[in-house]
Amino acid sequence: MKRVPWMAAALCLLLVIGVFVGISMGPAELDxxxxxxxxxGQGDDAAMTLVWDLRLPRxxxxxxxxxxxxxxxxxxxxxxxxxLGDPQLFGLGGGAAVVQALAIAGIVGRxxxxxxxxxxxxxxxxxxxxxxxxxxxxxSAARLALIGxxxxxxxxxxxxxxLAGARVFSQQSLNFVGGSLANRGWPDVMPALPFLGLGxxxxxxxxxxxxxLALGDQVAAxxxxxxxRTRAVAVASSGILGGTAVAIAGMVGFVGLLVPHVARLLVGxxxxxxxxxxxxxxxxxxxxxxxxxxxxxxxxxxxxGMITALLGAPLMIYVARRVQWN
Amino acid sequence: MELTLQGISFVxxxxxxxxxxxxxxxxxxLTCLLGTNGAxxxxxxxxxxxxxKPTSGRYFIDSTDASAxxxxxxxxxxxxIPQNAPIPPYLTVREMVGxxxxxxxxxxxxxxxxxxxxxxxxxxxxxxxxxxxDRRLDEVSGxxxxxxxxxxxxxxxxxFLVLDETLDGMDVFGKRTFFELLKDIASRDKSIVLASHxxxxxxxxxxxxxxxxxxxxxxxxxxxxxxxxxxxSSPESAYIIPDKGx
Numbered sequence: 001m002k003r004v005p006w007m008a009a010a011l012c013l014l015l016v017i018g019v020f021v022g023i024s025m026g027p028a029e030l031d032x033x034x035x036x037x038x039x040x041g042q043g044d045d046a047a048m049t050l051v052w053d054l055r056l057p058r059x060x061x062x063x064x065x066x067x068x069x070x071x072x073x074x075x076x077x078x079x080x081x082x083x084l085g086d087p088q089l090f091g092l093g094g095g096a097a098v099v100q101a102l103a104i105a106g107i108v109g110r111x112x113x114x115x116x117x118x119x120x121x122x123x124x125x126x127x128x129x130x131x132x133x134x135x136x137x138x139x140s141a142a143r144l145a146l147i148g149x150x151x152x153x154x155x156x157x158x159x160x161x162x163l164a165g166a167r168v169f170s171q172q173s174l175n176f177v178g179g180s181l182a183n184r185g186w187p188d189v190m191p192a193l194p195f196l197g198l199g200x201x202x203x204x205x206x207x208x209x210x211x212x213l214a215l216g217d218q219v220a221a222x223x224x225x226x227x228x229r230t231r232a233v234a235v236a237s238s239g240i241l242g243g244t245a246v247a248i249a250g251m252v253g254f255v256g257l258l259v260p261h262v263a264r265l266l267v268g269x270x271x272x273x274x275x276x277x278x279x280x281x282x283x284x285x286x287x288x289x290x291x292x293x294x295x296x297x298x299x300x301x302x303x304x305g306m307i308t309a310l311l312g313a314p315l316m317i318y319v320a321r322r323v324q325w326n
Numbered sequence: 327m328e329l330t331l332q333g334i335s336f337v338x339x340x341x342x343x344x345x346x347x348x349x350x351x352x353x354x355x356l357t358c359l360l361g362t363n364g365a366x367x368x369x370x371x372x373x374x375x376x377x378x379k380p381t382s383g384r385y386f387i388d389s390t391d392a393s394a395x396x397x398x399x400x401x402x403x404x405x406x407i408p409q410n411a412p413i414p415p416y417l418t419v420r421e422m423v424g425x426x427x428x429x430x431x432x433x434x435x436x437x438x439x440x441x442x443x444x445x446x447x448x449x450x451x452x453x454x455x456x457x458x459x460d461r462r463l464d465e466v467s468g469x470x471x472x473x474x475x476x477x478x479x480x481x482x483x484x485x486f487l488v489l490d491e492t493l494d495g496m497d498v499f500g501k502r503t504f505f506e507l508l509k510d511i512a513s514r515d516k517s518i519v520l521a522s523h524x525x526x527x528x529x530x531x532x533x534x535x536x537x538x539x540x541x542x543x544x545x546x547x548x549x550x551x552x553x554x555x556x557x558x559s560s561p562e563s564a565y566i567i568p569d570k571g572x
Contacts, residue, residue, distance in 0.1 A: 081414075212428045214414040222375055222408075223482075224401035224430030269416045 004267050004277075011280040015063070018287040022059035023051050025291070027299040053185065061184040061248050062290040062304070063283040064192045066255060068199065068245035070282020072238040073256030074263065074275060075203055078210050079234035080134045082144055086257035087123070087242025090130050090148030092235075094155025095122030096246035097176075101159035104173050105166030116191040116247045123243025124236060126151060131235045135228055179252030179305020181290050192248050199241035203275070206233045211271040252305040254312025255285055261319045285311075327388050327403070327485050327517065328353045329374070334383035336369055336541075343369045344541045347383070351486070351519055355533030356512040359521040366541040367521040368409060371490050374519075376400035398430050405479040409490040409521075413464050419474045420459035423449055426481035445481050453477040453507060469500035473507065480511065487511075487518045494523070505531040529553060 024035050028050055037043035038051040069087065076085030076092075087093040096119035102108045103115055133147050163173050175182055209230040212220045217227040245252065263277035289307040296302070329351035336344040344366045351357045361367045372378045374385060376397040384393040387403055405426070414422065426449075427442045450456045453473045458466050463474060472492055479487045489508075493501045501524060509531045512518040522528050528535060529549045537545035537553075545553065 208428070212425050214412075214417065215422070215425060216408070216412040218377065218408045219406065219411070221377065221397060222401055222404065222406040223426075223428045224398040225428065226398075226430075264416055269414075269418075269421050 004273050007266050007277065008280065011277070011284055014284045015280065015287065018284060018291060019059050019063075021291050021295075022062070022287065023055045025295055026050075026055060057186045057189045058181050058184045058290070059287065061181050061189045061192070062287040064189065064196050065181070065245045065249040065252065066283040066286025067279045068192075068196055068241040068248075068282070069252060069255040069286065070259035070263070070278040070280075071200065071203065071275065072241040072245065073258075073282075074260035074278035075210075075234040075238040075241075076130075076256075077260050078271060079213060079231040079238075080130070080144055081214060081216075082134075083261070084145040084148070084257070085260075087238060087245065088251060088253055088256060089145070089152060090126070091151025091155055092123045092126040092130065092239050092242040093246045093251065094152045094159075095124075095126045096120070096243035097159045097251055098122060098155050098162070100176055100246060100250065101162045101173075104170070104176060105162045105168050107162060107166065112187055113191045116195060116244065119247040120195055120240050120243035123246070124239040126155070127235045127239030127242075131232050134231060134235070175303055176250035178303030179250045179308070180293070180301070180303040181249050181286075182294070182301055184248065188248065192244050195240055195244040199237045199244065200279075202233060202240065203237040206230045207271050207275055210234060214269070249286070250303075250305065252286065252289075252308055254308045254316065255282055255289075258312050258316050258319065259285060262315070265319065329392075329486065329517070329519075330386045331370075331374070332384050332386070334370070334373060334380045334385060336366075336373055336378060337381045338369075342541055344373070344380070347538070347541070347543055349536045349543055349546050351517055352534060354512065354515070354517055356508050356518045356520065356531060357534045357536065358528040358532040359519060359536050359538065360523070360525060360528055360545075361521075361538035362523075365538040367538055368490055369541075370538065371406070371488050371519065371521060375404045375406045375488055401430065401484075403484055404486045404488055405482045405484040406488045407475045407479050407490065407492055409492075409494070411475050411492070413471060417463050418460055419455060419463055419466065419470075419477075420446060420450065422463050422474060423459075423477045423481050426478040428482075445483070446477075449477040449481040450474075452480060452511065469496055469504070472496065472500075472504060476504075476507065476511075480516075485517060487516050489518065489520045491521050491523070493520075501527055525553070 024030060030047060030050055034043055034047045035051065038047035072087040073085055076087065076090055077083060099108065099115065099118045099122045108118065129151060130148060134144055209225040212223050212225045213227055213230060220227040259282045260274065260278050263274045263281050267273050267277050285308065286304065290304040292307045293304040294301050331347055331349045334344055334347040335342060347370060359367045359370065369378065373380050376395065380393060384391055386392055392400060424442065424446050427445060450459055453476045455470055455473045455477060458470055463471060475492065493504055496504065505527050508518055508520065512533065532549055535545065535547065535549055535553065536543060
């Protein structure tokens with residue numbers, strides 16, 4: 001499609017604008033010359049701290065979590081042929097959420113690397129359950145979504161139970177439940193990068209096969225596309241990315257569900273192109289949602305997940321009207 | 327290339343779905359597989375395309391033992407259009423047909439090659455859906471969807487084209503047009519195997535007919551005016567022969 005490069009360029013421009021807003025605006029004033037000095041590494045201590053230690057890691061956290069959610073949703077939707085594919089809705093993020101809730105409640109340790117690893121493992125358990133049911137004959141898209149929603153509700157109940165049992169109702173637990181990027185520093189962000197890389201690298205080799213999964217398992221298998229293996233790899237990647245997103249940003253809703261649909265509406269069905277668009281669009285959506293969440297009510301903040309839900313719900317209704325499901 | 331089935335049997339849940347099926351699908355032409363619901367047509371096609379392994383028996387593509395080939399290797403020979411072929415959301419007719427160019431071990435090319443594009447255009451045109459390339463698959467009529475699937479089967483350049491009850495649900499005019507199209511394609515360079523219930527159309531257009539009753543071959547040969555008489559000896563023929571079904 002001819003407009004793909006334009007769309008990609010427009011999204012990249014949006015990302016640049018989002019990054020600029022993310023590091024230049026906030027409750028603490030920073031004029032352009034101080035910002036420029038800080039960006040080039042020659043600013044005063046306050047400006048350097050503001051840009052490099054407070055704002056930039058948060059921007060990177062939003063980019064990484066958004067990209068994770070966009071791709072995780074894309075892989076779930078494509079591999080299960082389910083328009084409701086979303087790491088949160090299908091319960092993949094739920095496993096990670098239980099781990100995070102247990103950590104906030106002080107039941108498991110909070111060393112960041114270990115916590116990321118545990119979140120990803122828990123999310124992979126959800127991925128294995130979804131892969132098992134998605135590969136069974138006669139499990140319709142609606143039934144798979146119901147299984148996912150049940151898994152999601154179960155894990156949400158366990159997570160809430162852990163927080164309630166430990167009597168933890170801190171700002172941190174509210175941020176986690178609402179989905180927020182507040183106070184993310186480099187130690188919170190750095191462990192996410194290898195998991196993002198791992199999820200993407202695992203998914204890329206099966207993108208070609210994913211393209212023919214839309215035609216059903218039987219046709220895909222007759223073309224030699226190994227639907228079972230392809231789906232297992234795609235959902236596992238989705239699990240890695242979904243677990244990572246929860247570990248960074250908590251329970252941010254709608255990004256994983258909505259981004260792949262919008263990406264396909266923008267650039268068409270080609271799996272490789274819409275995969276890249278899901279990376280860029282996911283990152284852009286969460287980055288801008290986070291800017292709104294921290295700037296709209298300065299100096300107070302609202303969770304970024306609230307902004308994605310406010311934008312996502314009406315947009316999803318629009319997308320649902322545009323797209324006719326199988 | 328000729329497809330030869332030798333004593334194919336398939337047992338599911340202790341029930342014989344196919345029993346000692348032996349038949350030959352000629353190298354060129356339209357071969358129709360007739361039978362009632364549950365006669366084993368779909369199972370036979372799934373065995374031949376490698377989706378199911380036969381319980382016993384073998385089948386050959388020329389002299390190659392195809393029953394020993396992996397599904398990926400079989401995919402080089404068979405383009406299969408299943409019963410109730412799905413209508414993927416988002417896809418245009420051209421995009422869907424283009425997916426037929428998929429190769430399991432192809433290079434991870436980013437763009438569709440000019441050769442692939444030309445093949446897609448040729449297939450669309452050959453199946454008389456060239457004007458629908460940019461329409462979404464779920465927006466075109468049922469008959470056009472089936473012709474688009476036929477174009478999908480053709481675009482892959484595989485020798486055998488296998489269609490499983492693709493015409494179910496079409497009106498009589500649509501079916502006739504589709505049969506004419508199949509006949510035209512098969513007369514040039516393909517071997518087409520079609521599972522069908524339509525005895526009259528099959529008798530009119532097929533080059534060869536194989537009739538399955540209860541998982542067994544009861545007739546194999548060219549269209550025959552005596553076919554109805556022959557089938558009359560089977561209690562299940564009421565489902566195959568329209569007049570007897572009434």
